[in-house]
Amino acid sequence: MKPANRYHPLQIALHGLMAVLMVATFAFGKYVHSLPLSPAKFQLISYHKWAGIAVLALVLVRILLRLAKGAPALPASMSAAARLVAHAGHLLLYVLMIAIPLSGWLMSSAYGIPVVMFGLWQLPDLIAANPELAPQLGQLHDALNTLLLLAVLGHVAAALKHHFIDKDGLLSRMSLRG
Amino acid sequence: MKKALLLPLAALLAAPAFAQQVDLTKSQLAFTLKQMGVPMSGSFKKFAANVDFNPAQPETGKADISIDTGSIALPTGEASAEARKKEWFNAAQFPQARFVSTSIKALGNNRYQVAGKLTLKGVSRDVSAPFTATAQGKTLTVDGTLPISRLAFKIGEGSWSDTGTVADNVDLKFRLVLVNP
Ligand code: HEM
Numbered sequence: 001m002k003p004a005n006r007y008h009p010l011q012i013a014l015h016g017l018m019a020v021l022m023v024a025t026f027a028f029g030k031y032v033h034s035l036p037l038s039p040a041k042f043q044l045i046s047y048h049k050w051a052g053i054a055v056l057a058l059v060l061v062r063i064l065l066r067l068a069k070g071a072p073a074l075p076a077s078m079s080a081a082a083r084l085v086a087h088a089g090h091l092l093l094y095v096l097m098i099a100i101p102l103s104g105w106l107m108s109s110a111y112g113i114p115v116v117m118f119g120l121w122q123l124p125d126l127i128a129a130n131p132e133l134a135p136q137l138g139q140l141h142d143a144l145n146t147l148l149l150l151a152v153l154g155h156v157a158a159a160l161k162h163h164f165i166d167k168d169g170l171l172s173r174m175s176l177r178g
Numbered sequence: 179m180k181k182a183l184l185l186p187l188a189a190l191l192a193a194p195a196f197a198q199q200v201d202l203t204k205s206q207l208a209f210t211l212k213q214m215g216v217p218m219s220g221s222f223k224k225f226a227a228n229v230d231f232n233p234a235q236p237e238t239g240k241a242d243i244s245i246d247t248g249s250i251a252l253p254t255g256e257a258s259a260e261a262r263k264k265e266w267f268n269a270a271q272f273p274q275a276r277f278v279s280t281s282i283k284a285l286g287n288n289r290y291q292v293a294g295k296l297t298l299k300g301v302s303r304d305v306s307a308p309f310t311a312t313a314q315g316k317t318l319t320v321d322g323t324l325p326i327s328r329l330a331f332k333i334g335e336g337s338w339s340d341t342g343t344v345a346d347n348v349d350l351k352f353r354l355v356l357v358n359p
Contacts, residue, residue, distance in 0.1 A: 038337060039337050039338060039340050039343035039344070042213055042214055042343050042344070043214060046214040111253045112218075112219065113218055114216060114217060115216075116214070116215045116216045116217075119215035119216075120215065122216075122217075131253075134253075134254075
């Protein structure tokens with residue numbers, strides 16, 4: 001059977017949903033971080049955590065789908081080096097999609113503030129409260145996010161290069177249309 | 179560090195002593211509250227307690243506890259700083275909170291009920307809390323929970339009075355380790 005030339009529709013839907021969710025969660029995180037303590041900040045941090053945990057849950061589904069459905073072959077015109085960069089970049093994005101929410105959850109646990117999904121379901125604390133470790137995990141969360149920003153910029157730049165310079169139709173692999 | 183240890187000790191020595199010494203290193207005044215449905219806890223690091231309590235004669239017991247409101251500790255430094263501000267404890271103007279008991283009753287089964295006056299941020303109210311007392315050697319450990327309405331004491335004013343973010347009910351948990359002479 002000829003390998004599919006596009007991702008599974010569920011993979012495409014998850015890619016789009018997570019892209020929107022992560023841009024929003026990132027922007028929320030930066031905004032909340034800049035706010036002085038206020039009732040609004042408490043609310044926004046809660047929303048940020050809920051969105052972040054949703055990303056963590058979705059990426060697990062996404063990885064299972066990736067393992068089950070695979071990915072369409074890269075264009076034959078790509079050099080070995082370009083393929084390596086593409087694979088490394090995608091792997092980095094997967095690692096960050098897990099590591100970022102996990103570092104946020106670890107930070108919350110270390111501060112002794114449990115995560116209560118939608119204000120209803122209390123998630124277990126990953127580690128015991130640790131006031132020294134908590135701000136360090138915050139720095140880790142921030143540093144991983146800086147890395148995410150760079151990785152996503154690279155990801156978008158690569159996609160645009162394929163579309164406008166290589167003109168190899170790569171974008172349609174991740175689109176439900178066309 | 180040394181100062182932190184000496185201060186409660188000094189407070190203890192200065193206060194008129196009741197029958198028992200209170201081991202402040204093992205005693206604690208903590209509280210839990212809910213913020214957007216999220217349980218959060220904190221504590222007061224500095225307080226002085228004068229207690230006289232004999233489980234065999236609870237009615238003659240009494241307690242007088244002074245709390246240094248500026249010693250409040252919450253999960254983040256930012257929250258601790260906020261709690262000292264005007265809208266919350268206003269620690270600059272009301273540095274001390276105080277509880278003075280008016281009666282202690284036995285409820286049976288090693289359970290007791292203490293009633294008294296709590297003065298917090300200039301507001302005095304009658305409050306009452308159940309507690310247990312556990313003897314071990316020369317020490318007697320008193321453990322109880324006092325549920326209070328933070329708004330009744332004007333704790334969290336202005337935009338903070340919204341109970342949808344920080345709930346009105348706060349459970350004040352006290353553990354006092356008394357050392358019998
Ligand atoms: C896709 C997932 C997530 C992304 C993209 C993300 C992104 C961010 C960003 C960009 C910041 C600001 C960092 C700074 O400028 O210092 C931030 C802060 C924060 N994040 Fe996340 N985050 C995610 C998930 C989570 C999760 C799951 C939690 C907790 C359960 C969490 C808890 C926090 C906390 C507590 C802060 C600090 C807010 C403050 O400084 O007051 N994050 N996040």
